[in-house]
Amino acid sequence: MANFILRRIIGVVPVICGVSIVIFLLVHLAPGDAATALLGPQASEAAKQELRHTLGLDQSLPVQYLAWLARTLRGDFGVSIATHLPVLTLVLPRFGNTLILTFGSLLIAIVSGYVIGLLSALRANSLFDRLIMSVTLLAGSAPPFWLGLILVLLFAIQLRWLPVSGMDDVTGNGGVMDVLRHLALPAVTTAMGPAAVITRIVRTSLIEALGRPHVRVARAKGLKRSELLRRHVILNALPPVITITGLQLGYLLGGALLTEVVFAWPGLGSLLYDSITARDLPVIQATTLAIALAFVLANIVVDLINAKLDPRLREA
């Protein structure tokens, strides 16, 4: 297992290098020259000249990249165009809020997906099952940001159960209950798409497992249903379910970015949105890098869980 972890970590190094190159190149996608992109249109010609010199923008691209990488590794992401604050001080506090939202939605997606998928599989082809399958199709096809607005319309405006936005800070005076109240709608919004996919795969996987010969034998022996499920079905049906759940992480993170904008959730997604509106490239770069690194790390964790559960994967 230790060997597997080591190989996995070494394997990720070139990918992270590639990710950093892509993020470095974002500046060069921007219209106009890089100095203007980094300092904003109001900057004076002298300031731009100075930045070109300090960043080595007059040098070749590879040299520029290495200089950028060295600064980034030191935690120096430059200064925000819009706020003139160091980028790192903007990004770091937002990170925790995005983690709260992502974990909350992941939890909702997994629990609801597994429970509903199980109930659906046990009553396959019943009215309940068909209803659930239709709902998952709808939830899986709808744009998440729009679903969020529909939930706002329903639960915040019509029923007045939950707040629309206004989440401040976990350490704020509202305490945990306040955070949970504000978390409910964004987390459910973000969770819906992944929950739909997980429900479908749990159902398919369980129906398949229920039809296997050893399950029929166990049933013929007169094993109780709960015992049958626990001992012969659920664990056997798990591998594809875990794989698909892991694959939902990217979708969930991407969806969370848009949900944050809808609900004014003070995380990296809103920061990304604000910095795009302000054409604040250093912040766009740092935010993108932070989310991408978190995603790469999360994928390693998923692979480790998979390998832990299925020894065959450790050989691959």
Add this chain to the structure above:
Amino acid sequence: MSGANSSAGIVEAVSAAAAPGSGSARFWRLKSFARNRAALISALVLVGVVGAVTFGPLIGGLNPDDADNLARYAPMGSPGHLLGTDQQGRDMLARLLFGGRVSLLVGVAPTLTAGVIGLALGLLSGYVRGVVDQIIMRCLDVVFAFPMVLLAIAIAGAMQPGVLTEIIAITVILVPYFARLARTATESVVPMPFVEAARAAGGTPSAIMLRYILPAVFGPVIVYATTLIGLMIVVGSGLSFLGLGVQPPTADWGAMVAEGRVVLRRASHVTIIPGVAILIVSLAFNFLGDGIRDALDPRTIRR
């Protein structure tokens, strides 16, 4: 699978592979019939939508930017405004029809472009192998290391907002999916006797790739493209929702949802209508993709 994002297409493909082989045969026939009917209805819906957004705007009297100050916030079913008006008194039906042109373009164009590029890269990778394969695949791994939507937002956010920007950003995130699929398909075709025969007959690599392998790889790519268009219309509308696509006063469906959001309390139909349009089109493409896949998948005949 490290770093791979999910997509409806992949997930559906996986669930299809895990589909049960048991169950009563009659049920499967019924289900197959029902699914084909869904695909058929979806195809008709899509033809209707494409027809409406293509020819609807040509009918006189519809102007998406014509703001009638006296008719702001008109609800659905108002005289002269079938779908009501928005906060500026602009006709929702006109905006929906004109906006649909952009939304469909942003879903379809990148999928086709990425399909062609991915097909070429996958074919090359799978046939030539070696260093070329390694370089192409490692580069594509980098794209997989980003959550799909994040990379699209970052690319579009760095560039000048606009329809072309959206199309480029979505194309970039899609190419790796098509390339992997095409590479796998190529690898499965290369060992076949007819390829070996072509090689023995002295065919050049490019001729073998184009004449013998491409036709075999083309099918899966087309099926995959159909299943992805629905998702890409949703992703594209997300970018527009963030203001990265067409700029006001022009709007596509995603931008319309963003405009409606401001007046959600006062006039919810401004938000609901464009979202329903996105949902219907994305659902229809998903059904159609499933239908085409099932029709071409020999396993479904057994059902």
